[in-house]
Amino acid sequence: MKTGNAFPRPAVKSILPFVVLLVLLILPAAGLSTNITRLLFTTFVWTITSVAWNLVGGFTGQVSFGFAVFYGLGAYTAGLMINAGRDPCFSFLAAAGMAALASFLVGLPTFRLRGPYFAIATIGVTEAVRVVMSNLKLTGGASGLNIIERRTFHQAEHYYTALMAVALAVAISILISRSRFGLALRAIKQDEDAAASLGVNPYSCKLWVHAIAAALTGVAGAIHARYFPYIDPGGGPGGVFAFQTGISILLMPVIGGIGTVWGPVLGGLVFGIVEEELVVNFPNIHLLLYGILLILIILFEPDGLAGLLRKLFALFRRSRGDSGGQDADQVLWRSGSVEGREL
Amino acid sequence: MTLEDFLDPLISALLLAGIYAAMSMGMTIIYGVMKIVNLAHAGFMMLGAYFAYELFQRFHIDPLLGAVLALPVFFLFGMGVHWLLVRWLPKSDQPTLASLLLMFGFWLVLQNVAYLIWKNEDRSITTSYTLSSIHLGPFYISKVHLFVFVAAVISIVVLQIALKRSWFGRSMRALIQNPYAAQIVGVDDRKTAMLTFGLGTAFTGFAGALLAMLYSFSPDFGRPFLLRSFVIIVLGGLESFSGVAIGALILALVENYSILIPHVEASYQPAISYGLLVVVLLFLPKGIAGLLERKWRAG
Numbered sequence: 233m234k235t236g237n238a239f240p241r242p243a244v245k246s247i248l249p250f251v252v253l254l255v256l257l258i259l260p261a262a263g264l265s266t267n268i269t270r271l272l273f274t275t276f277v278w279t280i281t282s283v284a285w286n287l288v289g290g291f292t293g294q295v296s297f298g299f300a301v302f303y304g305l306g307a308y309t310a311g312l313m314i315n316a317g318r319d320p321c322f323s324f325l326a327a328a329g330m331a332a333l334a335s336f337l338v339g340l341p342t343f344r345l346r347g348p349y350f351a352i353a354t355i356g357v358t359e360a361v362r363v364v365m366s367n368l369k370l371t372g373g374a375s376g377l378n379i380i381e382r383r384t385f386h387q388a389e390h391y392y393t394a395l396m397a398v399a400l401a402v403a404i405s406i407l408i409s410r411s412r413f414g415l416a417l418r419a420i421k422q423d424e425d426a427a428a429s430l431g432v433n434p435y436s437c438k439l440w441v442h443a444i445a446a447a448l449t450g451v452a453g454a455i456h457a458r459y460f461p462y463i464d465p466g467g468g469p470g471g472v473f474a475f476q477t478g479i480s481i482l483l484m485p486v487i488g489g490i491g492t493v494w495g496p497v498l499g500g501l502v503f504g505i506v507e508e509e510l511v512v513n514f515p516n517i518h519l520l521l522y523g524i525l526l527i528l529i530i531l532f533e534p535d536g537l538a539g540l541l542r543k544l545f546a547l548f549r550r551s552r553g554d555s556g557g558q559d560a561d562q563v564l565w566r567s568g569s570v571e572g573r574e575l
Numbered sequence: 576m577t578l579e580d581f582l583d584p585l586i587s588a589l590l591l592a593g594i595y596a597a598m599s600m601g602m603t604i605i606y607g608v609m610k611i612v613n614l615a616h617a618g619f620m621m622l623g624a625y626f627a628y629e630l631f632q633r634f635h636i637d638p639l640l641g642a643v644l645a646l647p648v649f650f651l652f653g654m655g656v657h658w659l660l661v662r663w664l665p666k667s668d669q670p671t672l673a674s675l676l677l678m679f680g681f682w683l684v685l686q687n688v689a690y691l692i693w694k695n696e697d698r699s700i701t702t703s704y705t706l707s708s709i710h711l712g713p714f715y716i717s718k719v720h721l722f723v724f725v726a727a728v729i730s731i732v733v734l735q736i737a738l739k740r741s742w743f744g745r746s747m748r749a750l751i752q753n754p755y756a757a758q759i760v761g762v763d764d765r766k767t768a769m770l771t772f773g774l775g776t777a778f779t780g781f782a783g784a785l786l787a788m789l790y791s792f793s794p795d796f797g798r799p800f801l802l803r804s805f806v807i808i809v810l811g812g813l814e815s816f817s818g819v820a821i822g823a824l825i826l827a828l829v830e831n832y833s834i835l836i837p838h839v840e841a842s843y844q845p846a847i848s849y850g851l852l853v854v855v856l857l858f859l860p861k862g863i864a865g866l867l868e869r870k871w872r873a874g
Contacts, residue, residue: 297679341856348675352805353853355802364846516690519684520684520687520691522680523685526680526683527660527681530680
């Protein structure tokens with residue numbers, strides 16, 4: 233990207249997130265209705281998982297269908313902790329730790345191999361964990377877990393918790409994308425052999441990024457569990473271990489644009505708000521809409537909304553006689569695993 | 576524990592292995608030729624089940640015949656899916672993110688269409704022989720299981736012969752072994768890929784119809800079988816046909832004998848196949864075929 237423009241766009245780009253954060257911080261003080269606060273809260277929780285998924289699926293190129301496991305484990309860990317009268321902060325940390333531990337259970341056997349092993353194993357682990365949780369006495373089995381927190385309920389407190397967690401997730405995502413570690417992940421996505429020959433250990437890199445993503449997803453689950461007084465493992469759309477939860481978590485970054493920092497955030501925000509409307513208005517065909525959306529994005533705009541926006545900007549700039557270069561992300565994506573290796 | 580207690584699971588495992596092998600065949604050939612993990616596999620199986628169900632309910636066609644009729648129908652359907660969606664995927668020598676997500680999206684579409692048509696309720700096919708069984712000494716062998724086993728084995732044998740003898744089969748196997756060399760000697764990879772996808776889908780629909788005779792099904796039907804198919808083809812080494820048969824047998828044995836372990840309920844079966852997958856990935860990453868190969872070289 234050119235930096236020497238008369239109008240320094242990168243500066244706007246780096247200020248904008250802080251402006252948005254500031255607006256979101258002041259919003260509750262401006263007197264939001266309970267309903268909109270709740271909508272924003274759930275959107276934030278979704279966005280955390282979206283950003284987390286992108287670390288594994290977008291940066292590293294490992295598709296996971298099983299993030300519901302970490303979300304659910306986080307929710308249950310926090311729920312049990314809160315019921316035992318622990319401090320919420322401590323519960324969130326425990327949830328993150330639990331989810332990170334579980335991530336190794338999936339990662340240790342599958343990341344050593346290339347190929348589709350990881351992706352399919354994540355489908356398997358979702359099924360297996362849901363079945364086990366539905367039969368476990370400790371967590372109330374299939375009938376779910378009631379969460380009772382012995383404090384007065386402040387919606388704003390939950391709102392700020394979720395907002396802080398989103399900010400944290402995005403900060404981690406930015407840090408990773410700018411670090412050596414992030415470069416290593418992108419190298420793995422492009423060509424594992426080449427990355428390994430340059431001194432990157434694909435196995436441990438994948439394991440660690442998966443653990444970080446799982447911890448973030450666990451925190452999201454914990455925040456969800458603390459807000460709603462009841463969670464269940466459920467096969468239906470409401471259950472924290474449901475396959476649908478995993479689908480939603482994967483869909484958001486794909487909509488927004490995987491492999492970028494801001495794409496998943498955008499995807500999470502759009503999804504969180506649209507999902508609410510979709511589930512209410514089209515409860516029967518929302519899977520159909522998701523499926524079609526996924527197919528259309530993969531076939532026509534693999535860069536998602538972020539890619540679409542970038543194209544629009546490029547068009548706009550070209551019309552002003554300024555040829556915009558390709559973004560590094562775009563180059564990586566084009567030559568990355570999505571396009572596949574050419575003959 | 577008596578000898579019968581021990582042999583009973585063995586017999587049911589053998590019978591189950593036939594249909595397990597048949598349902599994994601489609602996934603193996605599609606993976607072998609195109610390196611696509613067909614997640615819509617689950618959806619095709621579910622459609623196969625409903626295909627047999629509708630034929631049975633409306634026209635009183637025996638589900639065994641229904642399964643055979645599913646072959647041409649799903650062959651055309653698979654070719655259509657390939658023409659519409661799969662052929663646009665970039666070629667690659669390992670599964671890509673795009674292919675996983677695309678087939679996953681298509682599975683969601685199939686699932687929801689099925690929900691719209693058949694609603695979210697469990698259906699089953701009850702034929703005149705569903706509940707009857709054959710007595711063989713101290714053992715009772717359910718007729719349905721036996722018929723399904725025979726149908727599955729016949730289909731696998733026919734497929735094997737077809738792949739060994741025909742030009743299409745040879746070009747398909749050439750593409751699996753070495754796609755570049757195959758293209759150099761004149762194999763049309765696009766055409767073969769399309770036919771392979773059709774054949775894989777046909778086999779999956781066929782297997783789904785057979786499974787519908789054994790289990791009740793809903794639009795969510797295929798998911799546990801998707802996982803099983805994958806465990807089986809990983810056990811078999813991903814691209815080996817004989818490996819699939821061995822993998823199917825191992826999975827069926829593990830599932831059936833796990834019932835003998837106390838405190839393990841039948842509802843834990845998804846956890847068992849996942850556990851088996853983990854064990855295989857840890858100790859036998861190249862599957863049974865890889866193990867045999869290594870023994871061969873050493874010996």
